[in-house]
Amino acid sequence: MTDQRTLHRIIDLRTRHCLSLRQIGTHVGLSGEQVRKLLVREGISMARTPPHSIVPKKRNTLDESVVRAVYGCSVEDLAKIQQGLLLTDHTSPAFFYRTQRYRYLYGNGWAFTFPDWWQLWKTSWARRVPDRLVMVPMDRSQPVGPDNAEILTRSQVMKRFQRERRLTQA
Numbered sequence: 001m002t003d004q005r006t007l008h009r010i011i012d013l014r015t016r017h018c019l020s021l022r023q024i025g026t027h028v029g030l031s032g033e034q035v036r037k038l039l040v041r042e043g044i045s046m047a048r049t050p051p052h053s054i055v056p057k058k059r060n061t062l063d064e065s066v067v068r069a070v071y072g073c074s075v076e077d078l079a080k081i082q083q084g085l086l087l088t089d090h091t092s093p094a095f096f097y098r099t100q101r102y103r104y105l106y107g108n109g110w111a112f113t114f115p116d117w118w119q120l121w122k123t124s125w126a127r128r129v130p131d132r133l134v135m136v137p138m139d140r141s142q143p144v145g146p147d148n149a150e151i152l153t154r155s156q157v158m159k160r161f162q163r164e165r166r167l168t169q170a
Helices: 002-015 023-027 034-040 064-071 077-082 092-107 114-121 154-169
Strands: 132-136 150-153
Touching: 002 023, 002 034, 023 034, 064 077, 064 092, 077 092, 077 114, 092 114, 132 154, 150 154
Parallel strands: none
Antiparallel strands: 132 150
């Protein structure tokens, strides 16, 4: 049988410090299962992070000047294309745009704005993963932009690469 002081310590370790049952047991000299039974008896949630300490994620407000610099459009245009997805979501158009922008920005250049880029991708967006679609420049010596980019499958890109390689070797 545990005394009140130990019981209060167990509750404190679980609710304020979010320790695992095993970690609490180590602190008070009990097994994790004994700690679990005590917490259940006291009506304490088994969730590792108690509900009262969960802080909902706050959406940051976007700075218009930053959005214009990175995406080349207004916050409203960005939000319309994103359709409620977070900018950090790896499946969102904005995340994909930034990834491609940074990839080409330091090469031959980037001439897309987010809305222009989206016009190119919009019809293929849902198929980009299953069909393994990629955006490639038509002329690698020019900046990638609306007039110098196309959407191809990875196999098409490889066939083109091999064809160009054969031509340069001949």
